[in-house]
Amino acid sequence: MTERNIAKVLSKNDTGETGGHQAGILVPKDEGILSFFPKLDATQYNPRCHLRFLDNSGSSWEFVFIYYNNKLFDGTRNEYRLTRMTKYIRLAGLVVGDEIILSYDGNRYQISHRRQRQAALNESGVLKLGSGWRVVQI
Template identity: 70%
Template structure:
C-alpha cells in the first residue's frame, strides 16, 4: 500500500469549543474515508481498534476508531467515530478551522496539523469545505 492521507477541518464540536461533549470526531460512511482505517467486524457490539499515530515531534498518540453500531443491537447509533483525540487537539492548540492530517503508510500511522487556511473566493463564490477529504498521493 502506498501512503494515504485524509484531512479533517475541525469544527467547534471537534475542539470542544461548544462546551458540549461528544464521543470523538464523526467519520462519514464514505468508503474512501473508511478504507483509510482497518476494517471493523460489524457483527460485534461497538467494535473498535486502537491505533498509534506518530506526530511530527516524535510523540505517539493512541486514537481509537470505533463503529458505534448499537442500532444493530436494539439501540439507535449507527456511526463511525475517531476518539481519544482531545489531548492531541488541546496540546497542539488547535481551534475551529484548523486541520488534522492523518497519514498512513502500510501499518504506520502519522498525525500532523495545519492552521486555519484563508477562505478562497473563486469567481465571486466563497468556497467552503465539508470537513473531511481524502488526499490522493
C-alpha cells in the same frame, strides 16, 4: 501497500467548543475515508481498534477508531468516530478551521496539522458546512 492520507478541517464540535458530549470526531460513511482505517466487524457490538500515531516531533498518540453500531442491537446510534484526540488537539493549540492530516504508509500511522483558519470560510466570511473530511492525494 501505497501511502494513504486523509484530512479533516476541525469544527467547533471537534475542538470541544460546543460543549457537546459526543465522543470523538465523527467519521463519515464514505468509502474513501473509511478505507483509511482498519475494517471493523459490524457483527460485534461497538467494535473498535486502537491505533498508535506518531506526530512530527516523534511523540506517540493512541487514538481509537470505533463503530458505534448499537442501532443494529436495538439502539439508535450508527456512526463511526475517532476518539481520544482531545489531548492532541489541545496541546497542539488547534482551533476551528485548522486541519488534521492522518497518514498511513503501510507500516505506521502519522498525524500532523495545518493552520487553515482562513480556508474554512468562504468569500463572504460564512463558515462552510460539511463533514470537513477529504482524501488527500500526494
